[in-house]
Amino acid sequence: MSKAQAEQPVLANKEAKLFRELLSHYEEKHLTKGRKTADQILKKHPNHGETLAMKGLILVHLGQREEGKKMVKQGAMLNMKSHIPWHVQALIHKGEKDYDGALRAYKNGLKADKDNINILRDACFLLTHLRKYDELVEYRHRFLQLRPVNRTHWIGLAVAHHLNGNLAEAKNILEWYDKFLKSTPDYDADNSERLLYHVRVLEELGENTEALAFLDKYAQSRYIVHRTSTMEYRARLTTKLKSSDAPDAWRVLIEQNSDCWDYYKGFLSVESIDYDSITDENRAAALKHLNNFSQQYPRATAPRRMALSVATGDDFTNLATAYLSSNIQKGVPSLFVDVKPLYTDPAKAQSIQSIVEKLLEAHNTPPAPPPAENGSASAEPTARLWALYFLAQHHSHLGAYSTALELLDAAMAHTPTLPELYMARARVLKRVGDPYGAARVMNEARLLDGQDRYLNTKCGKYRLRAGLVSEAGEVFGMFTKKDAVSPGADLEEMQSLLYLREEGDAHYRAGRLSQALKKYYAVSNVFDQVENDQYDFHPYSLRRTLLNVYVNTLKWEDSVRSHPAYRHAAVSAARIWVSVYDDPKLAEGPAASDSATSGSDSVKKAKSKAAKKAAQTPAATEKNGTANAQQQNTNEDKGLEPPQAKDEDPEGARLIREERPLERAQKLLAPLWADVARGVWDVETCAVAYDVAVRRERYLEAARALARARSIDAEHPEVHVRTVELKLKVQSLSAPAVSETALAALVESLATALPDELSLETFNSQYLQRHAADGGAVLGAARAARVLQAPLAEVEETVFSALQDGVALKIETALAALAFLRSIESSRADEFRAACDARFELATVFKAPEELERLRKESLGEPVEVKEETLE
C-alpha cells in the first residue's frame, strides 16, 4: 500500500488547475463539465486518487452508482493520505443513510487531515444524529479551537455539552462567549434566541435567581425580543423563586391568551395548588380563582372548563348547567368530547346527564309547530338537536347502546342532514359489534358532504374495519393523487399512519398475514423516515440559531417510536413473526389474489382496474426506477440518495418467508425498550416480548418481560397464561442447556407468583375461581388449561362458562374465545358462535359466514328511497 501511496503523482500546474476546476464544477453541480475535466486529468495521471474519487462521486450523482462507488474506493486505496476520497465516501454513505459508515469515513478523513474544517463540521452533525454526545463534545471543542471567531462554533459547543448532560460546562461556554461579544444591534433575533437559551440552561441547572436576573437584564435592554417566551420564563422563574411578582407574571400571560390552560395552572401553582391533583383543602381556593377569571374573561372557555374539573357537588351542577346550556345553545359539536374526561367521576357523569335531559325538555317543541302566521318562534330548534346528539354520545360512552340509538333516531327525525348524527350512529354500531352496519351508516354520512375529507377518511376506515379493503380504497381514492399507482400507495407516501395501521389490521383479521406484515413494516418505515429527516436540522438549526426548539426536537426524536402507531405495528408484526415461527405453513398463506379478499365482484373489478392503471404508467415508474441508471446520455443530477427501487413484493409474500422471524420481531420491539424507562409499557407489549424471548431461548429476558407485565397487572389473563407456560418450561430445563445461576434466577422470578408447592392445575383453577365473573380471565384459564394439556372437553367447558349469566363478557373477548376454539379445532366452535350471536343482540360479527357475506355487501349500498310517485 505504501508503495501505491509513494507513487501518487504530483500534479503539474496545468493539472492542478484542472483539479481546482473539477472541485468547483462539482460545487456548482456542473456534473458533465466536472466529468470531462476529471477525464482530462486522468488521461495523464490514470492513478490520481483524488481525481478518481471526485469522478466517482460525479458518476453517483449521474445515476451510475455502482461504477462510481467502485471508483471512489479505488481512489481511496491509491491515496490514503488525502482526505478527499474519504470525504467523498462519507457523502455517499450519508446519501444511503448509512450513518455509521459515513462516520467511519469521516474519521479516516480526519486521520489524513486532522484540521479539515468541512469534515469536522459534517462529523459533528453525524455525531449528533447518532447521539454520540461525548465524542461530539470533543469534536466541537477541536472545531472551536480552529475557528474561535465564529459565533456558531461557541454555541455549537455549548449545545454539545448540554446534550451530553453537562449543563455546568454549557453555561461556562455561554458565559465565555458573552464576555468577548462586543456589541450586538437591538432587536437581533439570533442574539435574542441565544440569550433565551442561556436562561434555559440556567433554569435547568436550577440557578433560578441567576436566570431571572439574566432574563430581566437582557429583556430590559431589548436584547431579548421574543415577548411571549420572556413572559413565560419570567412567570416560571418567579414562581420557582416564590417571588411576589409571580401572580402578576401569570396574569399578564392570561391577559395575552386567556384560553391557555398552562397559564392558569401556573397561576394556581403559585399558591401551591396543583391543578392536576386538587385536594379537598385547596378545592375552594382553586375554584374561586377560576371563577374570578371566568368573570374577567367572559369569552374564555379555559377557566370555565377547568372549573368543572375542580368543582364538586352543587358547585359542579351550577357551573356545568351554565357551561352545557351555553354550548348546546351555540351548537358546539365537540362538546361531549370536551367534557368526557369528567366522566371518570360517576357522580359528575350522572349530573351531566340530568342537566342535558332538562335542557332537552326545555327545547321540547312539537315536531310540527302550528302554522303560526305571526312566526313567533320560541326555542332554537338546533339546541334540541345538539342536546339529543350530546345525550346519544353520553349513553354510548356509558355502554347504553340501545338508548343511544333511540336518541339518534329522534335526532335524525328532527334533522336528517347533520353528518355528526350518522357518525355517532356508526360509532355506536361499531361498539355493539356491527362493523357492517357501521360502515354503511358512515357512508351515508360521507354522501351528505362529499368534499369533507374527515368523513371520507372515517368512511374508508370503517370499511377497513368491516374487511372491505378494496372498497375502502375506492373511497380513499377520491382524495388521493390521481396519478398514484393506487390510493394506498399515495397514502403510504403521505405517511398516513391511520391508513397503514387499519389496512394492516384488516389483513391480519382476515388471516392474510403477509399483507398485514407488509403494512406494519410500512409504518415502521415512516418512523425511519422521520428519524432520517431530522438530519437536515443539525446544520440548519445552528446556522439559524434556533436552539431551544432544536434541543426539544432532538429529545422528541429520541422517543418518537413510543408513538401508539409504531407500538401497535411493532407488536402486531412481532405476533405475526411468532406465529410464523410456530407454524411455518402460515407463511405460505392464502395466495394474495385469493377470493378471501372479500368475494364481491367490485373487488375483482377494482383489482383489474388497478392493474390496468399500473400498466399505463410504466414511463412514470421507470423515471424513478433504476432502469435508466445505465443510460449515459442523461446528465441530470440524481442526487446522492439511491433511487427508490420498485417494490417487487407488494403483498409481502417474500417478506413473510424471510429467515430468522424471531430476530426480526426482536428488532421491531427493540426501540420500545426505551419506553420502559418512561414507564409507558403495557401488558400486550410485554406479552409479545416474552413470546419472542422464550422462543429464542432467552429465558431470563422472557422472565423479565413477564415480571414487568406482572407489575402492571398481575392478574391479567395474558400474564396468567404465560406464567403457567414459563413454569412448565423451567421444569423441563436442565443445567447443560441453561446455566445453574440462570435457572436459579428463573425459579426465583416465578416463586412469588407461583409457589412451588402448588400444582399448576390448582394454580389455574384458583385463578379461574378468583375471576369466574370476568370473561377475559375465564378465557385465560381455558388457554392455560390447554397449555397444561387438559382434555379438550374440559377446555371447551371452561370457555363456555364465559357465557353464563353474571359473567362480564366483552365482544372482543368473545371473538377471541371463538378464535381460540377454532384454533384448537373444537367441534363446539359453531355452537359457541351461535350462543354469542344470541347473546349480543345488536352484533353481527357472530353471524354465520354466508350471512356475513350478505351483510358486507349491504354495507356498501346507498340508502334506497321507497316512494310511489316519481317526478321527472
Added chain:
Amino acid sequence: MSTSTNSRVSFASLTPNNLGTVRKLNSVLFPIRYSDKYYQDILRPEVEEFCQLIYYNDIPVGNICCKLEDKDGEQCLYLMTMGILAPYRSRTLGSQSLQRILDAAASHTKPKITRIYLHVQVSNETAKRFYERHGFKETGVHENYYKRIEPKNAWILERTIEPASK
C-alpha cells in the same frame, strides 16, 4: 331566551358534493321520488342562482330548486321543489328563500325572465296561501298531475317578474 337574535340563515349553491344532502332533504320533505334527471338538471351552471341549499345555524334544513323553461320565446322559471324541515318552519326561512330567488330572477338579464310558476297539490292550502302572500295567483288546475298520490290534481300558481330597477 335570546334565540332569533343570533341565529344565522345562509345559502349555498349546489355541487356534486352536497347533492347527497339535497337527496336526503327531498327524501323526508316530499312524498315523491325525484328522477336522476332532476338531480342532473339542478346542477346546471345556468340555474345556479335558482337552486340553493338553505342553512340555519350552519345546518342544512331545506332547499329551493327551479329550472329555466322556454315558453313561446319567453324565459320563465319553474319552481320544482321548495321545502324546509318541520322543526325549522315558521321562522321566515321559506320567505327569505323565495325572495332570494325572486330577486335573482328580477336581476337576471341574459336571458330576461318574465315569470315564475309552480304546482301545488290541491290538498295543500297552507302552501297555496304562502305563495299567494308572495304575489302568486292561481291560473288553473292541472288535472291528474300526480299519478299515484291522492289527490291527483294540482293548482298552477304564477307571478310575473318585474325587472329590477337599476
